[in-house]
Amino acid sequence: MITPYTKMSRRKLEEEYKKVKKEYEDYKGKGLKLDMSRGKPAPSQLDLSMPMMDVLNGTSDCDEELDCRNYGCPGGISKAKKLMADLMEVSPDNVIVFGNSSLNIMFDLISTAMNKGIMGSTPWCKLDKVKFLCPVPGYDRHFAVTEYFGIEMINIPMTPEGPDMDMVEKYVNNDPEVKGIWCVPKYSNPQGITYSKETVKRFAALEPAAEDFRIIWDNAYIVHHLYEDDQDVLYSLPDECAKKGKPDMFYMLASTSKITFPGSGVSALAASEANLKDVFGRLKWQTIGHDKMNQLRHVRFLKDSEGIRQHMSKHADLIRPKFELVNEILQKNLAGLDIGSWIKPKGGYFISFDSMDGCAANIINKAKEAGVVMTGAGSTYPYHKDPHDSNIRIAPTYPEIDDLREAAELFTVCVKLVSLEKIINS
Numbered sequence: 001m002i003t004p005y006t007k008m009s010r011r012k013l014e015e016e017y018k019k020v021k022k023e024y025e026d027y028k029g030k031g032l033k034l035d036m037s038r039g040k041p042a043p044s045q046l047d048l049s050m051p052m053m054d055v056l057n058g059t060s061d062c063d064e065e066l067d068c069r070n071y072g073c074p075g076g077i078s079k080a081k082k083l084m085a086d087l088m089e090v091s092p093d094n095v096i097v098f099g100n101s102s103l104n105i106m107f108d109l110i111s112t113a114m115n116k117g118i119m120g121s122t123p124w125c126k127l128d129k130v131k132f133l134c135p136v137p138g139y140d141r142h143f144a145v146t147e148y149f150g151i152e153m154i155n156i157p158m159t160p161e162g163p164d165m166d167m168v169e170k171y172v173n174n175d176p177e178v179k180g181i182w183c184v185p186k187y188s189n190p191q192g193i194t195y196s197k198e199t200v201k202r203f204a205a206l207e208p209a210a211e212d213f214r215i216i217w218d219n220a221y222i223v224h225h226l227y228e229d230d231q232d233v234l235y236s237l238p239d240e241c242a243k244k245g246k247p248d249m250f251y252m253l254a255s256t257s258k259i260t261f262p263g264s265g266v267s268a269l270a271a272s273e274a275n276l277k278d279v280f281g282r283l284k285w286q287t288i289g290h291d292k293m294n295q296l297r298h299v300r301f302l303k304d305s306e307g308i309r310q311h312m313s314k315h316a317d318l319i320r321p322k323f324e325l326v327n328e329i330l331q332k333n334l335a336g337l338d339i340g341s342w343i344k345p346k347g348g349y350f351i352s353f354d355s356m357d358g359c360a361a362n363i364i365n366k367a368k369e370a371g372v373v374m375t376g377a378g379s380t381y382p383y384h385k386d387p388h389d390s391n392i393r394i395a396p397t398y399p400e401i402d403d404l405r406e407a408a409e410l411f412t413v414c415v416k417l418v419s420l421e422k423i424i425n426s
């Protein structure tokens with residue numbers, strides 16, 4: 001029977017502290033050099049896409065509706081539009097294919113809203129204040145984009161169903177300075193939460209006070225399941241928005257970064273006809289076209305949604321054991337101690353851990369001193385300010401399994417050590 005630390009006598013706590021401290025010092029002596037910080041695919045995952053490098057060679061026919069070696073088709077070749085539309089579960093008519101990064105599209109959408117405005121609305125830079133809603137914990141680079149443009153960010157707590165929709169409705173429907181919300185609706189970064197049908201319906205039913213309010217629906221993990229037989233399904237925001245007569249209220253993004261090669265994939269924007277017209281109005285001056293040879297490579301390699309599904313199941317086979325290992329170690333070492341909680345995700349790239357309040361930065365520092373780098377404290381919150389100093393993002397995909405085991409074991413030792421210090425000193 002495990003006694004929670006919070007219920008232990010002082011003598012027991014001090015005994016436990018001595019034991020855990022010794023374990024920690026032993027880890028320190030090992031001179032570890034491990035990284036659990038960024039959500040990158042492991043080399044073995046990248047190897048899965050190496051055959052894509054062979055679908056085009058010096059004798060390949062590069063004619064696919066046009067000669068892909070040349071200028072033309074600024075919105076993407078039809079087959080790439082179809083592939084990305086299938087990925088995002090929308091019609092190809094609602095898709096523009098971009099370059100290698102969906103984050104780049106998002107930066108550009110915000111930048112243009114600031115400088116030129118959305119569909120004829122006042123450019124945000126001419127307004128006294130612009131605010132964005134940020135479901136927390138969330139993706140650090142989303143928050144970095146809005147921070148870069150001086151947009152005020154408002155924390156919206158996540159629930160197991162998605163963002164707290166009472167708060168979202170209150171802000172969006174009443175405050176015209178609220179111009180957008182960052183969302184990772186499927187296997188969210190970092191919690192792996194998929195927004196419920198009810199949440200999606202409530203998003204589509206918003207009555208924004210700002211005419212140029214946009215939901216940024218970042219579907220970075222739309223096909224990133226860990227299990228064949230237990231997959232989350234995301235209700236369609238585009239369909240629901242159309243039903244509510246608000247087809248312009250969202251921008252949806254996706255890319256093949258974590259399908260083929262991060263940084264060398266294909267990204268796309270899905271949106272209403274009016275939004276795409278607005279975006280295209282500047283895109284045509286921005287570039288004569290994105291990398292069509294890469295689009296061609298992706299189309300010929302992945303082929304269609306079934307091709308993507310089969311490819312993603314190979315990724316899942318490689319990373320599922322890593323997620324399960326971290327979960328087992330957390331369970332074995334921390335369950336019942338009442339010093340932290342975590343979500344076992346069914347997809348995505350992260351495990352989100354919540355320590356006791358006021359402990360996350362210290363845990364991350366302790367891990368670093370012993371040679372394990374974790375994502376920086378506070379990075380899952382706007383301005384790097386986690387009000388409870390409790391959220392820690394664990395990224396299990398990159399390390400080799402033995403390294404991951406060592407890193408996860410050490411992490412749990414750090415959690416125990418810091419929690420014990422907190423309880424003993426309080």
Ligand SMILES: Cc1ncc(COP(=O)(O)O)c(C=O)c1O
Binds near residue numbers: 039139256
């Ligand atoms: C939620 C989310 N969106 C976007 C990205 C980056 O996507 P891309 O490589 O297409 O720019 C990431 C990468 O980690 C992510 O987690």
